[in-house]
Amino acid sequence: RTVYVNGDYVPEAEAKISVFDRGFLMADGVYEVTSVLDGKLVDFDGHAKRLERSLTELDMASPVTIDELLEIHRELVRLNDLTEGGIYLQITRGAPVDRDFAFPDPAEVPSSLVLFTQSKNLANAPAATTGISVISIDDLRWARRDIKTVQLLYPSMGKMMAKKAGADDAWMVEDGVVTEGTSNNAYIVKGGKIITRQLSNDILHGITRAAVLRLAKEAQMEVEERGFTIAEAQEADEAFITSATTFVQPVVKIDGETVGEGKPGRIALRLREIYIDESRKKAI
Ligand code: PMP
Numbered sequence: 001r002t003v004y005v006n007g008d009y010v011p012e013a014e015a016k017i018s019v020f021d022r023g024f025l026m027a028d029g030v031y032e033v034t035s036v037l038d039g040k041l042v043d044f045d046g047h048a049k050r051l052e053r054s055l056t057e058l059d060m061a062s063p064v065t066i067d068e069l070l071e072i073h074r075e076l077v078r079l080n081d082l083t084e085g086g087i088y089l090q091i092t093r094g095a096p097v098d099r100d101f102a103f104p105d106p107a108e109v110p111s112s113l114v115l116f117t118q119s120k121n122l123a124n125a126p127a128a129t130t131g132i133s134v135i136s137i138d139d140l141r142w143a144r145r146d147i148k149t150v151q152l153l154y155p156s157m158g159k160m161m162a163k164k165a166g167a168d169d170a171w172m173v174e175d176g177v178v179t180e181g182t183s184n185n186a187y188i189v190k191g192g193k194i195i196t197r198q199l200s201n202d203i204l205h206g207i208t209r210a211a212v213l214r215l216a217k218e219a220q221m222e223v224e225e226r227g228f229t230i231a232e233a234q235e236a237d238e239a240f241i242t243s244a245t246t247f248v249q250p251v252v253k254i255d256g257e258t259v260g261e262g263k264p265g266r267i268a269l270r271l272r273e274i275y276i277d278e279s280r281k282k283a284i
Pocket of ligand 1: 033180181182183184185203204205206207208209242243244245
């Protein structure tokens with residue numbers, strides 16, 4: 001694989017980042033994952049806007065412009081012959097001469113920029129037809145989950161707790177209400193109404209979430225943005241998740257309890273189809 005590191009396209013084995021990089025030492029970095037369908041980028045603008053917001057919130061500079069980022073994404077797709085999968089992008093506050101909690105002067109220490117591709121079957125992922133199972137866990141993350149930082153230890157632990165319990169993923173719960181999945185937004189469907197937590201600093205503002213809610217409204221489906229409990233989710237007609245790399249994926253089991261008929265719901269599957277169709281059309 002050819003990856004991008006600070007201005008260069010290099011074979012992955014030759015890619016290097018300093019041991020003093022603050023991304024490595026302090027998780028002082030932000031990231032984005034943009035999916036690729038038919039060799040084209042899905043909702044690049046949405047991801048670029050969220051990246052700019054994450055950077056602003058952390059007072060971090062981007063080493064390149066958004067136009068340059070788009071070019072780098074496209075060049076990586078080309079160099080790696082990527083038709084379907086994702087592009088991972090990470091910006092960190094660079095590598096100062098010493099480890100220090102205070103931010104370095106951006107004029108002296110440039111941010112680091114890394115991008116790489118991951119080939120993956122997205123549109124025909126098996127989980128879309130079988131559905132996934134989730135467990136619930138406490139949400140023990142920090143309070144600025146709206147910023148897409150590379151601080152992913154707790155979500156990784158959540159994924160392992162799910163695996164140990166024989167489930168696919170975990171939904172995190174705070175004050176009795178579901179926040180989101182370890183790497184996705186969470187939804188239930190009740191009486192035809194799609195319910196998902198409202199935006200705040202408590203969850204990541206999913207790019208797929210925004211698109212799916214817009215498409216749902218365009219298809220005359222009812223949407224309610226509010227929190228829900230695990231008990232309410234277990235009693236719901238359907239449940240599902242969204243993210244850039246899973247699109248819309250049905251959830252059929254929550255903490256061992258079957259949701260609805262225990263198979264992918266009609267609305268989740270319809271939304272998945274609409275989302276994939278539109279993404280293919282609009283990808284750049
Ligand atoms: N929530 C969390 C915690 C995530 O990590 C992700 C995926 N990065 C999402 C939601 C979904 O966001 P998106 O649709 O932009 O991929």
